[in-house]
Amino acid sequence: MYFDGASNIRGNGAGVLLIDPYGIHIPFAVKLSFPTTNNTAEYEACIYGVKAALAAGAKYLTVYGDSNLIISQTIGVWRVRDERLQMYTEYLQQFIPYFEDIDFKHFPREQNSFTDALANLAVNLTWENNVKIRAVTIEESDSPVVNLEHMIAALTLQDDKDAWYADIKKFLITGRYPEESHKKDQLAIRRLAAHFVILKDRLYRKGFDGTLKLCVDKKKYKRSWEKSMVVNAVRT
Incomplete structure (x- = not known):
């Protein structure tokens, strides 16, 4: 599982990417419609991903995040001094016993672009509460929809x-x-x-x-x- 949080002047969001044992990628983008900081947005994303993994029946989970603070606090390397972050840490710890094995690992930000994009997608999008949004399909195209070999940028349609x-x-x-x-x-x-x-x-x-x-x-x-x-x- 990969997670990332975003908090800026435009809003707040969380991005999560679950990868099942068969290699299927399951992305989540969550718009956080309440005040957050960068650190609390990261915790929101991490907790959302862990809960989603449990809901999917996962028993073994490796969690990757580019926030060294959240990873270090979760595994106990760093002491949690902020009271609000302490509540997030304690809440996250409640889900750990439900896994047979769970690891938390720091992941470089430059390699975490997918969940970063998901988090910022949630930040920038706005929609009405009663609108249902289905999963976003991401594909890759290796050729243009128009066959350029037969249509070379025509500059005129005149005789x-x-x-x-x-x-x-x-x-x-x-x-x-x-x-x-x-x-x-x-x-x-x-x-x-x-x-x-x-x-x-x-x-x-x-x-x-x-x-x-x-x-x-x-x-x-x-x-x-x-x-x-x-x-x-x-x-x-």
Whole structure:
């Protein structure tokens, strides 16, 4: 079991992560709607996790927390001087006999990011009392929802003959301006052209991060979109 507490100007929260013998992760985020300190929030999180483990039928439990104070006070290494923390310590001790074996270990804060995120999630969220919130599902995606191979950041949906970049492309290839263009128009074209490049007769816009974004016309965009939908449908 991993626990962490949070107390700041935005509010108070507790984060708990239970991991069963099969490796299933069970997260809890508890909003503490009453005044707490950092230390009492840590105790709230620890006690909440221990009680949740008991409710799940755990007999063996290793408790990890990044609060050296709470861990040291719980195992008796440090003396509890604060009366309020003394009450928390005594309350926590009541649950220890229900386990066949329970250990409390200090865990570096930088490795306790999951429960820290849960605690801060509880701090930052607000909801009405009668609203029921189901478990949050956390997944990982290794690819974008849109197939970027077939949709390369289209900059226009216009027909190529009416595309706004037609004058820019012509200027980059020939160095000429549109007929009857005014000096202001020519200046605008020169400035815009500085952000584009021609590669193999194709016009690309230079991205701020160094990437190149292909300018495509409406028909090519539509074909790319339809092809992308077919590919994604087959993969699904």
